[in-house]
Amino acid sequence: MRYELSDLRLFLEIAQARSLTAGAAAVFITPSAASYRLKNLEQALGTALFERTPRGMDLTPAGDAMLLHVRELFEGVERMQSDVGRFISGVKGHVRLIANSSSLNGFVTPTLGRFLVAYPGIDAEIEERQSETIPAAVLAREADVGIFAGPSSVQGLATHPYAVDRLVIVTPRDHVLASQSSLCLGAALEFDFVCMARTSSNYLFLRDTAQKYGKTVRARLHAHGFDAVLSLVAAGVGIALMPRSVLGGRLQPDQVAVLPLDEPWALRELSLVVRQDARFPGFITEFVNFLLEDPQVAMTRA
Known part of the structure; x- marks a missing residue:
């Protein structure tokens, strides 16, 4: 046939x-x-x-x-x-990546930009998903590479330590919580939040974790990006749960306070996975190495 x-x-x-x-x-x-x-x-x-x-x-x-x-x-x-592309000028190809919002916004995007500049014939497809769903999706060939936070019991994957991040609470500078050196999420849930979009893995994680405390998130609004969330927090709209890695150049120290969370789960170990049986073309292997060897990412593992 x-x-x-x-x-x-x-x-x-x-x-x-x-x-x-x-x-x-x-x-x-x-x-x-x-x-x-x-x-x-x-x-x-x-x-x-x-x-x-x-x-x-x-x-x-x-x-x-x-x-x-x-x-x-x-x-x-x-x-x-x-x-075959090794014998002609240029390499053509397509790479698919799925990742949670923290890794996409805090680590992946700058590395991806440099990779695409270095390999102009390669296209990329990126999708944000919840960490819990990513390993199974990679195993099902829905993506070539997955990056997620937390453990996974999915068999058949090659797992590499990718980065270490920490979740923090960001508040307006004059907020009642701003003077604290650290806090627990249960205490933060008593206040209004500025949240990422309802479909964002960041918001879904916050919602699900709040439910484990027997509480709900008091979301005043949902913004479509960490830049918007941080700006709204600085304006006094509410507080936010954010990964420290995404603050970087976005941080406005005169307008916001950053409070560590006294929770074991706040320390986020990010893993990169591919299928164990994958026989990737060379450019995908190079992409994986690009991600793992980025100096700013690698230093977090140290």
Whole structure:
């Protein structure tokens, strides 16, 4: 049985987006053409790959099985392109990274920028997720590289220590908490918070941790970035839970106070994972080394 790579790419894009329209747009065809090609692919296989629901395109069990093979197939294609690329000018490729908000904003982005400048033929796809979901997503080939905080029991991954960070409470300079040298989250939860977006891993972590204290987060508003959160805290809107790594040049010492949290979980050990059985093209291996060897990241591990 013969399969067209273009049809398999279409299947992959639809599966990842859970949308026929988005999948069609990703391969630059119309939704009607995509529907026709997907129907032909399902007929050739003799089984349905998707269940059409009001929420979108959900994979059937057969579709889930096929997705693993198709991801592996395109990894092989990228390895082939990388190997052949050594004999021509330039290297072409695509790398997929998923990470929690702290690592993305505090460590990953500057390193990624330098990598993309050094490798102009490489494109990157970045997605923020909760730490708890990242190891399983990497194992399922939803990304090449994952960076997350905390432990993981997922088997089949190669794990590298990435960075060490600490969660802190940031308050307005004249806030009642500002004079304290440190505090517990339970005490901070008595006050109004400025939070990241509701889908942000930073906010979800704060919400879930507050529930363990039997409390809820008094969120006055949700901002779409740490810069906005810090600015609103400085303006006196509320306090915030932030990773110390993202403060850097954003910190305004005359307007905010930074208070360490007296909680064991506030010290965040970040790990970088890839699949143990991954046979990556050279540029992805180089990307992993770029991330791990960045001096500003490596110094936190010391």
